[in-house]
Amino acid sequence: MAGEAVAHAAEVAHGTVDLVPVVALLAAGVIAVPIFKRIGLGSVLGYLAAGLLLGPSGIGLISDPSSVLHLAELGVVMFLFIIGLEMEPSRLWALRKQIFGLGVIQVVSCGALLTLVGVALGFAPAVAFIFGMGFVLTSTAIVMQILGERGELSSEGGQKIVSVLLLEDLAIVPLLAVVALLAPAAEDQSIFTRVIGFAGALGAILLLIVLGRRVMNPFFALLASAKVREVMTAAALLVVLGAALLFQVSGLSMAMGAFLAGVLLSTSTFRHQLEADVEPFRGLLLGLFFLAVGMSLDLHTVAQSWQVIAISVVAFMLVKGVAIYVIARLLRSDHGEALERAVLMGQGGEFAFVLYTTAVSAGIIDGPTNAIFTATVIISMVLTPFALIVMRRFMPKRVESMDGVEEADGLTGRVLIIGFGRFGQIASQPLLALRHSVSIIDNDTDMIRAAAQIGFKVYYGDGTRLDILRAAGAHTADLILICTDDRAQTTRIAELLRDEFPLARVMARAFDRSHGIELLQTGVEFQVRETFESAVLFGGTAISMLGSSEDETAEVLEGVRDRDRQRFELQLGGEDWRNLSRLLISNAQEQARESGINISEDSAEAAVARSAPATSP
Known part of the structure; x- marks a missing residue:
């Protein structure tokens, strides 16, 4: 009895709505469109091909395309x-x-x-x-x-x-x-x-x-x-x-x-x-x-x-x-x-x-x-x-216009910034405010011309090329900031600097946590994820608006940074982290001595811990 009821219900449902064409259309679109997009032919051609397959000229599953x-x-x-x-x-x-x-x-x-x-x-x-x-x-x-x-x-x-x-x-x-x-117009249609x-x-x-x-x-x-x-x-x-x-x-x-x-x-x-x-x-x-x-x-x-x-x-x-x-x-x-x-x-x-x-x-x-x-x-x-x-x-490769753009050659700035996008522009401002000698290179001619209109002198140069790095003064710079927005490009520049300029102090913009670890293993002295500090500040402002006091907000944010540093150390690995820490402590002590200050190893270690790079989850 129950079986007959189910069969009857199925028959009624089948008589009411024929789902086969609907399912076929959905399946054709879901399958064809991703395939056509993957091979570079676009979603429109995927839909057209799927429709052709289902229509009268294909398998004939849908015999009346005009109704659709x-x-x-x-x-x-x-x-x-x-x-x-x-x-x-x-x-x-x-x-x-x-x-x-x-x-x-x-x-x-x-x-x-x-x-x-x-x-x-x-x-x-x-x-x-x-x-x-x-x-x-x-x-x-x-x-x-x-x-x-x-x-x-x-x-x-x-x-x-x-x-x-x-x-x-x-x-x-x-x-x-x-x-x-x-x-x-119809023949019987009058002017009126x-x-x-x-x-x-x-x-x-x-x-x-x-x-x-x-x-x-x-x-x-x-x-x-x-x-x-x-x-x-x-x-x-x-x-x-x-x-x-x-x-x-x-x-x-x-x-x-x-x-x-x-x-x-x-x-x-x-x-x-x-x-x-x-x-x-x-x-x-x-x-x-x-x-x-x-x-x-x-x-x-x-x-x-x-x-x-x-x-x-x-x-x-x-x-x-x-x-x-x-x-x-x-x-x-x-x-x-x-x-x-x-x-x-x-x-x-x-x-x-x-x-x-x-x-x-x-x-x-x-x-x-x-x-x-x-x-x-x-x-x-x-x-x-x-x-x-x-x-x-x-067709020959398009030659980029160099009108109003000067190539990097013989630069001698104390600080070299590679990449002058949104990140590099902000990072350069404290250095320029204190009148440090800064050289900037980028390989985007439109951006270079735009920067010149607001008073920034940016030279044309590809940081992944060794000859450009030499011409930009990487061998004489006290500090090099890698501010490029491409992960692979940033790592490539860091590797070049490690191999060719081992004495250079290098800071880099990291994409995420794994990229930060990769950069440190490449020899970068300091790295920071591009969105970490802004996100921490954003969250801090949120809890302040919800009633947290200034001290409570500062304590919470320091806790966020500390937990992030701990996760980072665990991911970096025991021996690698210890070797890196010793290197950073040694650099901190040497920098203090150059400034006429003697600090203990414990103090240097604490300073390194406070300045440890923030990296993403």
Whole structure:
């Protein structure tokens, strides 16, 4: 009887919700995305490949990709809402020249050229325009990932690329409006009907602006006072989906409505709360959108039209790349920067799928044509990482500009500081305040030029090179401070100083406890973890604010430091620690004698214990 009940329940559950496609989609994304990211092809291509595998052109587990795509379009809606939240007027104004200068020039020029290429390939002008403009929209996901991995997001060249990407993200909004205008109108649609439709669209925009400026902030303030987190999340979704629905029933794009709602809330005090609430839904549904695009790719159509796709990929990437290179050179970028930007941005992007899908819904292009367009963009995205590898292999290494930068040569400072980042800048201030003779080297030319503007003289030099250390005066310096922020680099410099300048007194910035032990074993006399003292001070201030007296706070902090020293000694090891202690005690006694002071070994040992380096857990 119980078995029959269980079987019946399972049958009912199976009849109510078919979990197989849901589990398959989740599993495909969870497996494919990490693999594609690990091999350097990005998460977008992972989703597309997983969708292709599950769709009709793959194993056919999901036979109706359009049903998934309709739901997944909400991911694009939420993505544009978050982009709108980031469009603060102040940010746009700060980057106005690059966004509305370089960005507009690149998008308009490339769009015009690619539209002509589409016409030359035999497509109707309206279809060629959609094809070309979709390809103009570079993959933000791929480019941002590559720039982030290379640490170039904040560089001058990286900022230019980010500005163009920002303009391209903005461009999708008017492009969706253009698609709506290009959509074939019904034959029985009168002029009066069109005027009513236009008025309704204008009314929807004005209504959303009024609601965004007058109603949404008080609305969220009222909900926040209830202090119920799920209600705030529901309200955030209500704003996004409500704006999308308002624009949809008015004949406009859902994504445009969400974007405008985001812009209106970009200066709201609830902006970060809204972003945090929407982000999980955005990420999941946007991933589902890319899965649905992959499922929608018809390999049979692609196989029949492979010549058109191959020509389109080569022609579009070549024309777009050349246009980007020429524009960059005309705007005074050097050859290396212009070439890298052309290769990096010569691909299509994920917003092309949004544009093409919208064009299919509007009746401008059909399914087979969409398959050709989508395949062209996907192949260009796949080729980009490989094109970058080829470019780096054959292009000469970029020579860093040395304008305003002086190389280290013949320096004779009493103190040598290697690395002038945040840590080195602070460490140098007591030395400079007491007018010690200080020489500073760093291998970041941008930082050197920035330091010169605020009165610091920093020389160019790589501390991991022995010849540079000699030129910087390491052989004559009384004290050497290694303030670099790279663990391996710091250890390498310490090893060089130990082997070549054994008499030099060396202090070093450690990354963590194990790195501190490694540095001491390398011969560094004093090391301190980069965050230890600031964290101790932070905790001390916290207990003071909670009512601890000054003496109690000092006692607690000394206890923290003492326990840390004890853990450090245990980890360093018995004999190593004893040998190191003897060396430090001997140095302390010698330093005291040079100052005309005689101290006992016990006093020196106590002094060493008090100055023992703080290291991290």
